[in-house]
Amino acid sequence: MRIPENTILSALDNGGCIKSFYRRAVQGPQSAKNQLADGYVLDLPGERGEIILGHADFLSVKTKLLETEAWEQVVGNTRFGGSTWVLRHEPEIK
Secondary structure: OOOOHHHHHHHHHOOOEEEEEEEEEOOOOOOHHHOOOOEEEEEOOOOOOEEEEOHHHHHHHHHHEEEEEEEEEEEOOEEEEEEEEEEOOOOOOO
């Protein structure tokens, strides 16, 4: 079920973040940045648990996000990785 864009943006504006994660074969393409992640979760500060987002949910807000952290680790023949995304705050025009 889709999460409304305004609900996601409100959660991000209140200090939440989106964490994405992926799993790829080591022999596969190295440009994981251009591929969709395997999953997304909306992490809310002070809340227990997290909200699972779908690809469409993430893509609906991606242009308003800033990637603040990325990680990658190889275990055997598998490359694991992920990113943390926060709301991009545009400077106010006066």
